Amino acid sequence: MKNYYIHDKKKLARRRRALLPVLAAVAVLAFACAAYLAWTPWQDGPDTFVNATEDNATMGNATTVNATAAADSVPEPPRREPVQEYQIRDGDTLSSIFDQHLISQTTLFQIMDADEQILALDILRPGNTLTFAFNADWSLEQMTLTINPARQVIYRRVDAENFEFEEVVHPGSWVQQTVAGGIDGSFFLSAQSAGLNDQEVASIADLLKGRINFRRDLQAGDSFQVVRRQQFVGDQFTGESQILGIRILCRKRTYDAYLFSDGKYYDHDGNSLMRAFVRYPFKGSHRLSSNFNPRRHHPVTGRISPHNGADFSMPVGTPVYAPGDGVVTRALRHQFAGNYIEIRHNDRYSTRYLHLSKFLVRKGQSVKRGDKIALSGNTGRSTGPHLHYEFHVAGRPVNPVTAPIPIMASIPRKDRAAFKAMVAALTAEMDQARATSVTAEAPQLTEATGQN
Numbered sequence: 001m002k003n004y005y006i007h008d009k010k011k012l013a014r015r016r017r018a019l020l021p022v023l024a025a026v027a028v029l030a031f032a033c034a035a036y037l038a039w040t041p042w043q044d045g046p047d048t049f050v051n052a053t054e055d056n057a058t059m060g061n062a063t064t065v066n067a068t069a070a071a072d073s074v075p076e077p078p079r080r081e082p083v084q085e086y087q088i089r090d091g092d093t094l095s096s097i098f099d100q101h102l103i104s105q106t107t108l109f110q111i112m113d114a115d116e117q118i119l120a121l122d123i124l125r126p127g128n129t130l131t132f133a134f135n136a137d138w139s140l141e142q143m144t145l146t147i148n149p150a151r152q153v154i155y156r157r158v159d160a161e162n163f164e165f166e167e168v169v170h171p172g173s174w175v176q177q178t179v180a181g182g183i184d185g186s187f188f189l190s191a192q193s194a195g196l197n198d199q200e201v202a203s204i205a206d207l208l209k210g211r212i213n214f215r216r217d218l219q220a221g222d223s224f225q226v227v228r229r230q231q232f233v234g235d236q237f238t239g240e241s242q243i244l245g246i247r248i249l250c251r252k253r254t255y256d257a258y259l260f261s262d263g264k265y266y267d268h269d270g271n272s273l274m275r276a277f278v279r280y281p282f283k284g285s286h287r288l289s290s291n292f293n294p295r296r297h298h299p300v301t302g303r304i305s306p307h308n309g310a311d312f313s314m315p316v317g318t319p320v321y322a323p324g325d326g327v328v329t330r331a332l333r334h335q336f337a338g339n340y341i342e343i344r345h346n347d348r349y350s351t352r353y354l355h356l357s358k359f360l361v362r363k364g365q366s367v368k369r370g371d372k373i374a375l376s377g378n379t380g381r382s383t384g385p386h387l388h389y390e391f392h393v394a395g396r397p398v399n400p401v402t403a404p405i406p407i408m409a410s411i412p413r414k415d416r417a418a419f420k421a422m423v424a425a426l427t428a429e430m431d432q433a434r435a436t437s438v439t440a441e442a443p444q445l446t447e448a449t450g451q452n
Contacts, residue, residue: 080138088128094121101132107140109335111155114163116336116381117308119352120145120153123330149233150240164303172233176244180433183222187214191224194437197241200228203347204246206327207265207273212248212255223437224248225430242347245426249434258423260411263348263393268423270411274346275369277324277405281353281389282314282376289313289386292399308397309352309390316357316385318376322367323351324406331363337388338380341373349406350395354388355379 084101098108115121129146145153152168181194191201204226205214212218227245231238247256257265257273265273290311295304322343329350330342339356357377367373378385391400411419 080134082134084132086130086132088124088126088130090126092124094124097130102138103132103140110161110163111143112335114155114165116334117306118153118165118167119334119337120147122332122334148238148240149236150231150238158303164305170233172231172238174229174231176227176229178225178227178429178433180225180430180437181223182437183218183220183224187218196226200226200241200243203243206346207243207246207257208248208255217250218248219251222248222250223434225433227426227429245430247427247430258426260415260419260422264406266411266419270416270419272409274406275325276407278369279323279405281321281323281351282312282318282387283321286312286314288401292397292401294397309354309388310400312387312389314376314385314387316375316377318387319372320353320356320374320376320387322369322371322373324349324369326367328361328363328365328367328373331359331361334380336381338382339377343367343373348394350392352390352392355382355386
């Protein structure tokens, strides 16, 4: 390894003397540069310095102007409006909509709490509209769910922690029509071609279920006529319709059904087509712990908070049975209603079952009277194990303990004359529509007088 330590004092002295001229030259050069820099700004007089200062100031002003212009060119964020409207789309959830409108999750839970008795928000349908009204501090004061032009649900703030709901129903006007067509392929496609919507076709299939096999019994050349009435608010169709009469003419026989004033369907001879219900969706005896009460007062707010069903105290795991034939339209989990099921029995009747512990059916499944659909429980907001049971007639909750329920029966003797007159009038409309559809190139739609 090379040793850089110099032991010879004479050599060290010679090297120091050799560095002196170099250090002196560096010092002279540094002094010259300092003198030059100090003298240069004044070589053209003081005006040059002033102009430079002015130029710098001008540049500063230009920078400020450019910055201001750049700031002006940035678009302002969208302003929040005190009233905002949102149309529900496929894939939307209530939580995502609230986030989009900067509404807190706390407010969401308060709205869901108010919705427990009506469950209008549990299924958001594309095309429905939510309208939000905000206070000055951007807290939500009111939310309106528009289901269709005839039905709205309004959620209003009561205090800092509670909302209440109000269901608004506009009667509108009902327009009666007769639709006629022939079987060409399936009944579903033939009915659609004639002008019936999916809901009406499903209602007819449900109404005649058990009497006709739509795949096997119908052939090309058979015909059908349907008398319906549809609801309008102004010029807007609400989506609500009702089948007043249906007749299917096959080669061997005729299938028909007519809606009488008692809300039940009968064939032309007056025999009931309604499958009978049982009163309660469970076996044995269970204590009624809370009755149906549309005027119940909320224990906290003191305001009216309807109890739209009857509560029956029972152990968790008690079997729950379908009280009548129908189709499962909901099998969902709700924060307050817990696990619940809804069954649509026909156009007029539906039932709900809340706070279940286990589902035994799924959405879209057909059930028969007496089928086991669930096990009772204590889910959601519940003070103890029980079953909350609701019975709805024409979309409105009624007392499931006392309300008259459909039973298999014929038209009472006192009503037979009125029933026969109604059947004769509907049959005449069907005959006219059938004659028109036979002579026309395509199925025709004839319209009768509107009924309010």
